[in-house]
Every structure is written in structure tokens, then in C-alpha cells.
Amino acid sequence: MESILQNLNGMAELLAVARSEYVSHWDPETVQRAFQWATYFEHLHDRFRTNTRVHKALADRLLSINESLRNTFGLYRELSFKDVGHCRGVLLASLLSNPALPKTLSDTLFARLRPCCFDTTGQRDQSDLNHLIGIARLKAASKVLSHALKLDGSTGTKPYLLLLDPETETKGEMVLKSLETWMRCPSAGPRDKLVDSLFAQLQQDKINNSSDFSKIVAAVLLAKQTSTESGAVDLALKWLLSNRCQLQTFCLGVPCALLSELAHRYPAFRCAYLELLTKWARSMEYDFSCGDWRHGSSPELNWKELVDRFMYLLEGPTLVKEATETALCALKADDGDFEVWGISVWTDLLIALKKM
Amino acid sequence: MAQQSTIPAFCLEYWQNKAVEWGQATTLASQQDVCLHLQQLKDFLQEIFQKLQHMNTTAAIKTFPLVGQLLGRLCWNPCVVADEESQRTLLQCLWCLYSAEPQNAIELKANDWIQSLIRHLISDSETETENNSFIQILGYTSEEYHSNVVKCMVSSLVTELRESCCNGIHMPKRFTPDRLHSLSVFCIPLVTCLEAAPLIEALLTCCESGSGETLSADFLKAVGTALLQKKIGLQETVIIGLWLRYLPSLENVTLHLIETVVSTPHFSPQEMESLINDSLLPKASARHPHIFMIVDTIFRNILLESDGYLLVQTLMQMFTRSFIQALLFGEAQDKPPLKAFFPHNPQPLLMALLKHPSDVPSQVWPQHLLCIVETLKVAVEDKDNGGSQRGLFENWFLLVHCGDWVDIAAQQLIASKAETSEALLWLLAFYHHPNNENQQRTKLLAVARKVCDHLKVLFSSTTLSLSHLQTSLDLAEANSEESGSKYMFNQLFLNFLLFSAGGQVIAKDAVHLMTHGNLLNGISAMLAGAEHRLNSYGLMDYKAHRTLKLLQEHLKRKA
Numbered sequence: 001m002e003s004i005l006q007n008l009n010g011m012a013e014l015l016a017v018a019r020s021e022y023v024s025h026w027d028p029e030t031v032q033r034a035f036q037w038a039t040y041f042e043h044l045h046d047r048f049r050t051n052t053r054v055h056k057a058l059a060d061r062l063l064s065i066n067e068s069l070r071n072t073f074g075l076y077r078e079l080s081f082k083d084v085g086h087c088r089g090v091l092l093a094s095l096l097s098n099p100a101l102p103k104t105l106s107d108t109l110f111a112r113l114r115p116c117c118f119d120t121t122g123q124r125d126q127s128d129l130n131h132l133i134g135i136a137r138l139k140a141a142s143k144v145l146s147h148a149l150k151l152d153g154s155t156g157t158k159p160y161l162l163l164l165d166p167e168t169e170t171k172g173e174m175v176l177k178s179l180e181t182w183m184r185c186p187s188a189g190p191r192d193k194l195v196d197s198l199f200a201q202l203q204q205d206k207i208n209n210s211s212d213f214s215k216i217v218a219a220v221l222l223a224k225q226t227s228t229e230s231g232a233v234d235l236a237l238k239w240l241l242s243n244r245c246q247l248q249t250f251c252l253g254v255p256c257a258l259l260s261e262l263a264h265r266y267p268a269f270r271c272a273y274l275e276l277l278t279k280w281a282r283s284m285e286y287d288f289s290c291g292d293w294r295h296g297s298s299p300e301l302n303w304k305e306l307v308d309r310f311m312y313l314l315e316g317p318t319l320v321k322e323a324t325e326t327a328l329c330a331l332k333a334d335d336g337d338f339e340v341w342g343i344s345v346w347t348d349l350l351i352a353l354k355k356m
Numbered sequence: 357m358a359q360q361s362t363i364p365a366f367c368l369e370y371w372q373n374k375a376v377e378w379g380q381a382t383t384l385a386s387q388q389d390v391c392l393h394l395q396q397l398k399d400f401l402q403e404i405f406q407k408l409q410h411m412n413t414t415a416a417i418k419t420f421p422l423v424g425q426l427l428g429r430l431c432w433n434p435c436v437v438a439d440e441e442s443q444r445t446l447l448q449c450l451w452c453l454y455s456a457e458p459q460n461a462i463e464l465k466a467n468d469w470i471q472s473l474i475r476h477l478i479s480d481s482e483t484e485t486e487n488n489s490f491i492q493i494l495g496y497t498s499e500e501y502h503s504n505v506v507k508c509m510v511s512s513l514v515t516e517l518r519e520s521c522c523n524g525i526h527m528p529k530r531f532t533p534d535r536l537h538s539l540s541v542f543c544i545p546l547v548t549c550l551e552a553a554p555l556i557e558a559l560l561t562c563c564e565s566g567s568g569e570t571l572s573a574d575f576l577k578a579v580g581t582a583l584l585q586k587k588i589g590l591q592e593t594v595i596i597g598l599w600l601r602y603l604p605s606l607e608n609v610t611l612h613l614i615e616t617v618v619s620t621p622h623f624s625p626q627e628m629e630s631l632i633n634d635s636l637l638p639k640a641s642a643r644h645p646h647i648f649m650i651v652d653t654i655f656r657n658i659l660l661e662s663d664g665y666l667l668v669q670t671l672m673q674m675f676t677r678s679f680i681q682a683l684l685f686g687e688a689q690d691k692p693p694l695k696a697f698f699p700h701n702p703q704p705l706l707m708a709l710l711k712h713p714s715d716v717p718s719q720v721w722p723q724h725l726l727c728i729v730e731t732l733k734v735a736v737e738d739k740d741n742g743g744s745q746r747g748l749f750e751n752w753f754l755l756v757h758c759g760d761w762v763d764i765a766a767q768q769l770i771a772s773k774a775e776t777s778e779a780l781l782w783l784l785a786f787y788h789h790p791n792n793e794n795q796q797r798t799k800l801l802a803v804a805r806k807v808c809d810h811l812k813v814l815f816s817s818t819t820l821s822l823s824h825l826q827t828s829l830d831l832a833e834a835n836s837e838e839s840g841s842k843y844m845f846n847q848l849f850l851n852f853l854l855f856s857a858g859g860q861v862i863a864k865d866a867v868h869l870m871t872h873g874n875l876l877n878g879i880s881a882m883l884a885g886a887e888h889r890l891n892s893y894g895l896m897d898y899k900a901h902r903t904l905k906l907l908q909e910h911l912k913r914k915a
Contacts, residue, residue, distance in 0.1 A: 082497045096475055110471055113478060114451055131499065132478045137443055138502035141549050143434035145509040147387050148542040151535050170508040171490065174501070178494040198493075205489045 001054070004044065005061050011041050011087065012065045018094040023101045031095075031105055038087040045085035055081060089131035142166070164219055164258065168212075172219020175202070179232040195235045214253030221262055221269075241272050251276055256309050260316040270320060274327055281306060281345045293345060307352050314353060371400055372422045375429040384538070390435040391544040392574055394442065397430075401445040408452035413463045416453055424453060424466065431477050439545035440587075450474060506551040513539070514558045521562040533570040536562065540575040547578045548587045560594050569601055580605030584612055596640045599647060606647060609635055610654045617671050625888045628674055638678035642686050645696040648679070656753065664840070666881060669759055676757040680710055700750035705731045709758040714892055722776055725765055729779040732786070752790035762787045763885060766847040770811050771855065777812075781805055784847075788840035800844070803835045807845065811852045820858035822865050825849075829869055843878070846870055850882055853903060860903040864910050883908055 014037060017023065026034075048054040059081040083090055095101055095109055113129055146166070164172075179198060183191055199217070206213040220236050241247060251259060251273065263270040280301055284293045295301040313324040332338075332346035341348055378390050390397075404423065408416050416423065427449055430436045437443050454470045455463045491501045520531040531539075540559055546552040556579065559571060569576075579598060582588045583605070590598075599606035613635050617628060632638060641648035655675070659668050683691065694706050708728045716724050735751045755762070765780045772780060781804050789797040810828045814820060832845035849870055853859040859866075871879060887904055890897065 082500070086497060086499070093478075106471075110474070111456075113474055129478075133443065133447075135499050135502055136477055137438055137440060137549070138499070138506055138551070140434040140437035140443075141546055141552065142502060142505045142509060144387075144391075144438050144542055144545055145506060145513070145552075147384055148513065148539050149509060150384065151538050151542075166505055166509045166512070170501070170505045173508070174491075174494055174496060174504060178496075201493050202490065205493060 001057070005058070007041075007044075008058060008061055008084075009065060011037065011084070012062065012069060014038075015087075015090060015094060016069050018091055019098055021100040023095065023098055023105075026102070026105060028105065028108065031109065034091060035088060038091045041084050041087040045081070045087070049085070058084075086128075086131050088128040092128050093132060164215070164222065168215045168219050169223075171216045172221075173223045175216060176220050176223045176232055176236075179236070183232060191231075191235055192238075195232075195239050199236075199239055210249055211253035214250045215258075217250060218254045218258050218262065221266070222258070237266055237268060241268060247272060247276060256312040259309070260312040260320060263313060263320045264317045270323060274324065277306070277309060278327070278331065281349065284345050286342050286345075288342075291342070293348065307349065307356075310349060310353055311356055367400075368404075368420055368422055368426065371397065372426050375426050375433075378433055379429050387435055388538060388541045390433060391541045392572075394435065394439060394544050395574065395578065397436065398439070398442050398445065401442060401449060405445055405449050405452065408449060411452070413453050413455045413458075413466050414460060417462060417466065423449075424469070427453075428469075428473055431473055435545050437477070438549065440548050442545075447474070447477070503551055506549070510552055510555045514554050517555075517558045517562055531562075536570045537572055540571040544572070544575050544578050547575075547582045553588065553590075556588070557590060557594055560590070560598055571601075573602065576602035576605065580608060584608055592636060592639065595636055596643065596647075599640060600644065603650065606640075606650055607654065610637065610651050613637065614654070614658055614668065614671065618665070618667050625674070625884070628671065629678065632671070632675050632678050638675060638682045639686065641679050641697075642682035645692050648697050651675075659756070666878070669756060670881075670885075672757055673759045676710075677712055677760075680712065698754065700747065701754050702731070702735050705735050705751065705754065709754055709761065712758075713760050713764050713889075718893060721764060722768060722772065725761065725768065725783070726776060726779055728761060729783050732783070736786070748790060752786070755787060759787075760889075763847075763889065766844075767851050767855070767886075767889070769808060769848065770815055770852050777808060778805075781808060784844055788838075788844050796838075800835070800841055803831060804844065804848070807831055807848060811848065811856075814858075815852070815856045818857045820856070820862050822862050822869070825862065825866055825869075829866075846879065846882065850879070850886070853907075854886060854900045855897070860899065860906065863903050863907055867907060867910070880908070880911055883911070 014034060018034070048058065062081060092109065092112060096106065096113075101109075113132075149166070175198070179195065182194055182198075202216065203210075203213050206216075217236065217240060221233060221240070223233070240250060259273060263273055280295070284295050284301075284303070284306075286292075287294045293303045293306075310324065310328070314321050328346060328350055332344060332350060335344040335346050338344050338347045341351065374393065378386055380386075404420070408420075408423075411419065427446060430446055431450075436446065450470050450473060453466055455467060458464045458467055491498055496504075517531060536559075543552065543556060543559060547556060559575075560579070576598060579588075579590075580602065583590065583595065583598075599609070613632065616631065617623065623631070637647075637651055641651055655668070655672050659665070659672065662668055694710070695703065698706055705728075708724070708731050711724070713721065732751060732755065736748055762783065765783050769777060769780045769784070781801055785797045785801045785804060789800055792798060807828045814824055817824075829849070832842075832849070836842035836845060849866065853863045853866055867879060883904060887908075890901060890904070
């Protein structure tokens, strides 16, 4: 077992090098050896595919390998256990897209992409080519379907379906499924830690695009296919609500209609969301010079946004609507129950909302 | 649309212009246009490939200067790449233009360009950095990711379709007929995509809006073709639904069945039966008289065009048997009456003929055959209905469907009593000469009677020599100008050899004389049929089996 894990190290390094500038030193024998290794790993994958214990061990090792190699190599391509099953295809693609590969080698490799009917040497195992062709075809299929989805359709009763684009929705479901798989594994650590580490990793990955990450989390919470016993969704929700700052970023990055749907599904979220909005509104100050409410420190938390969010909540399902109304009225009453503009933020909110 | 039929199949310029047009406009309409032209484009690419295969790059570029541009543009079009066949042919064409050893500057340049194009097509999908790290953290491959995206899109479309189609009268349909049509057009490249299968099925099972067909004909055609090539699998009810709404697909399946059977003459009866059942035609015909009529019409036409070709007859008989079984044992909702399937044949004749020999005990066969002959005679000689040309043909055609009985009749003939023999002879003669305008049937009957009488005399004799048969053989020979008559006499002789007391000894020589060394195939087929009957009807006739085996081996050695 230990030797297999060592070899796994070697494979990961091989694939990492294949994407780096070190390939400029490669020669035909190296390429051939690389493909032989890749074939060996594919056999390995086939052998251990059904053995969950070994599978998990290899997958875990890969996670740690990923981390260490990520720091060493610039353009590192993370590896998963299933990639091992398509090792040759991955290797081929990595080498071909690497500009540092010498031209002669590149040309030889390119010949591997030739469809079999040309081969006078008889049937060659073209699984690497077929794997790559299959991916290209699926990508094209998703583009064709996105055209089909854009066809003019009247608004359905579930607006959020149209708000989550298929890619984000898929990502959310994949995250959920992974989570559920890992939670079922007996050697997994405490579940909270699992969720924390996973989300931390994903967040790190999308560090440049936090709104994307937020949308993915929303997709996780709204996923259609969940097995309720696993409790994965609850954990994800718990994670989201555990950190104030996190929740705020989330609420800012996700479209209002989605938030309204989340408020409907998860009472805990509804409370937290309303709290957030309350806090936001409370920190607003009335600016007499332009007759508008403003937020002191963050200009992006503007009046219009606030009104919009409350509006979506009020237009949402009955429970949400009632809860919001009750909250707003209560807050207005607390503040003195004014009917005049400019004194209490709650009064003004209710006035603005009534206008719409 | 009228424009499509007048375009010559091979027109590089036309397709070049099309490709430019598609590339420039990224509107939904232009993408739909690609899908509508997809089949023609595939045919065109296949033709180009055939031509390019035998040229080197320089010659190719000289002959088709625009081909590179065309292929390049097509590579960027998702509707073309999504379809498995067109993607493959596109790649093959590109590879034709690639030279392993470039001879001049043009070839070098072409190589570079093709490399970049193919890299874009193939390897970029695996190495794109946008989603990669995300996918790998979760432990998926990029193939799984893209497959899941497609599945997600498919499932939301399927949900919308299901909700929209099966609704009450008062709810507004979310899917207008226009949108349904456009959606079906977009599904043309996705017909063979595994992940899109639920969407294809949902489209096909979507309730009809009533006035005309909403789905695109090109889409239905694509599904029909994919089914025939066994590239996709659909539920039986969905397939039958497709046949009902798009007739050409039904016709293609029937023709394909006939072609397969005719081009492979060595099918065993079991193989043919499973081929017929796999095609789903018997089941579909049993549920829908409409389908049965169409399939039957096709069989008729082929039979008449091929002048009663034996394999087609056998196919028809087996089809009828499967069809009747499907009718009898199928689900009991609204079973159409027999009259719905055979409107031109009298009920008594239907009841007599459509009972298969294996469902009638063999002791009862003589009586049943008499019954058949009597009802048939009544139907055919009835001046009001059957006497007409049309009635005659319909009843004869029904007999062809149930040709098993004719074979049984031939088998029973030699050993039968005098009164029965007359009837059986008439049946055989009618089968081969339904039309008695020039008294061909009467003539044949006369000769056959003589031969039969002669053979009957020899039937129980244990010591036979070839000379005993000589007179009959000569008589048969003299009256065998038409293949039908020849067939009939061969049947008589063969049955005699198999079932008579002394037949085994002279079997080989007799067969040799009968055929003069030719037409062995016909005899082989007859023997195969006899074997099948002996096996299926449980007739324990060891002697006949032995003679049969003897003859079959003899013929095999001769072949």
C-alpha cells in the first residue's frame, strides 16, 4: 500500500511537471515513459475503483499532494482520484497545451489525436482521444442547451429557477453530493470540521470572485436532490450563519429573489437575514441635504438596495411576507410610530414600500 | 424550406456561405438554422471526407480552396460539435488535410493551422483553468462536471415540459407550440447524447396540442435514424408514439427489416423470429390497425415487386405469427377486432387461417385444412364479394400470410385419403396460381393430381428405386415452366422422400435429378422449413429426421 501511495506522489508530480516549463528538457523516451506510467495508473484506478477503503486513502493522499504541489508549481492542476482513471488523457491534454514542449515532441503527440480509421497498424486503444472528444462534445451540448433555455418562456411560478444559471446550480449540487459522500465515510473527522474545511477551500479558490462563491453556497442550500438524513444542507446553513461577516458578504453577493426563497425555506436564515437588514437599516443616517438615507461607512449599502430587499421579501411566500410585515411594524412602533418622512428609517421604509 | 430540396448535395460554396452566415449571427434563429441543416451538413462532410481521403494536402487545397476555412468555422459552432457523427467526420476531414511529412510551405502552414484548431477542439476542454480547481477540490473530473451541467439543464427543461404538457384545461400552457417546436429543433444535435435522453423522451411523450404536429419533422427524423442505428434506446410506447406521428420512421424500420432478412439468406427460423420481435413491429401492429396496414402494404409491394420471393414470404409468415401472438397475449385494453386489421376478408376465413398449426393438434390438421379450403373456395368463388379481382387478391394475400398451412398441406397430401387429397391439391394449386384466367390453375391441378396419384401408390413400398419415380419426375419437369409450379412439385417430391417408407434410400439421387444440380438453395430452404416444422410441431418421426439430415449434409457437401 505504501508503495502505491509513493507512486501516486510520482504521478501527481509527473502531471504537474507536464504543465510546467520543465518539459522543455524532455525527449521522446521521456514522453514514452510518461505514457507508460500513465497507463499503469489507469490500471491502478480500475483495480481499486470499487474498493472504498483504498479509494479513500488514495483520494486523501491526493488532497495533501495537491496542497503541497500547489505551492511549488504555478499553474497546478488539482487532481482527483477519478482523474487517475483517465491519466493518459489528462497527460496528453496537459502536454499539448504546454507551450514549453519542444515542437518535435508536440508533433508526435499530436499524432495521438488522429482518429483510428487512419491507423494502418490496426486498432489502437484510443481511450485518451475518446475521453477528450467526449468532453468537447459535452461542452458543446451545454452551449446548445443554453440556447434552448433562452427560448422565450413565460415566467413560471418558481422565479428562482431562472435566477440560478445551470452552471452554478450544478456546482452547488456537486458540492452537496461531495459533502454527503465524505460525511458517509467512516474515517471522516467531526462533521463540522469537514464542512468548514471544504468551504474554506472553495472560498480560497474563488477568492477573486466572492459573489460566485456566494451563489454556489446559495445553490447548495437550494439544491433539489438532497437526502435529508445526511444533514449536509443543515450543516452548510449552520456554517453560513455562524459568521456575521460571512453572512453579510453572502447576502450582498446573492440576488434578492434567491434570498427571499432561502428565507422561505429556512426559518433560521429568515431570522438572521431580517436581523442583518435591521442592523443595516439602523446604521443608516438621514442626510438632510439631499433628503435621502445614507450609510455612514459603506456607500454600497444604499437606500435603494435596502428597499429592494424588503420588497422581495414582501412579495415572497406568505410566511416570509407576514414575518417581514410584523417585524417592520414592530420596529416602527418601537421607534415612536411616526408617519412623517425623515425621522424613523422604518416609517420611511414602509412608505417607500407602499408606493411600489 | 423549398430551397432545401433543390440544393445539389455537393456544393462547397453553398456551405461556405452558410458557415459564414452562422458564424456572424449568434441569434437563436441562426443557431436553429444550423440544427435544421445538420443532416445535410453531415452528408456533405462525409462526401468531402471520401474525396479528401485520397488526396494529399496540396492537391486538396488546389481542388477545394475554401475547404479549410469552412472546416475551421464549423469547429467553432457548438451545434455541429455537439453531434457525435458530425464531430467525428469534421475531425477526420481535418486530419485529411494534415501532412505527416510536409513537402512545401503550404503544407507546413496548413499543419500549424490544423494543430491549433484541433487543440482548441479537444484539449482546451480538459485544461481550461476557470473551473478546474473547483472541480478537483470536490474530487470530480472535468468530464463529470460538464456531464452534470448538461444533466442539470436537461432536468429543468424536462420539469418544465412535464408541468406544461399534462395540465388542466384552464391553466395556461408554459410551452407554446412555437417554443416546443424550437426546442425540438435544438435537440436535433443532441439526439445521440446520453445525458439528453430524458429530454428527448419528454419531448416525444408530450401531449399533442391537437392541431397538427408541433415537433419539428427533422427532429423526428433524427430520432428515427438514431433508433434504427441503435445509437439510442427508448421505451416501447415512446417508439410506437414516434411511428404514429412520423410515418417515414415506421416505413424505414419495416424496410430495414426486409433488407436485413433478404441480404442474409441463412437466418435460422429462431433468428428471424427474434429479429422480427426486436423490431417491435408485431407489438405495434397489434395495438394499432393503422400501423399494421402500413407495414402490410409495404410487405405486399415488396412481395409483388420481387415476384413472390421466398424469403419475403417466409418473413411475412413469421411476422403474421408474431403479430397474432401479440394480439392474443397483449394487454387487454381496447383490443381492436380482427376485422379492423383485415377488412377485406370474410370472418370465417380469418378464423380458420389465422390459427397457427402449432396451436392445432396434429390429428386435427386434416379437418382444419378441409375447413380452410372450403371457406377459401367460398370466399374466392363468391360472385358478389370474392369473385372480383380485388377480393381474389386479398384472400390470396391472406393465404400468403398464413403460408404455414400450405406447407402442412403439402406434407399431408401424399398420405391423405382421396377426398382430402383433392382439396389439398386445390389449395396448393391456388397458392401458386391464384388467377385462373388462362386455366393455368386447372392445368397445374391436373398434372399435380397425376403425380400425386403416382406417388401415393409408391408411398408404402419399402423397396424403391429411382426408376419408379422417373415418370413422375419427367411429368413434373415437363410442366414446370413457371417457378411456382416447379416449387410445388419440389415440395411434393421432397415430402414424399421424407415421409415414405422407401424414400430414404433414393433421396440423394432423386434430389439430384429434381434440381439438375441447380437451385440447391431452394431445396435447402425447403429442408430447413421441414426441419423447423418437424421440431416445432413435435412430430416424432425419426425416419424423416434421418432422411432430412442425410439430405442436408449431402447438399452442404455439394455447395
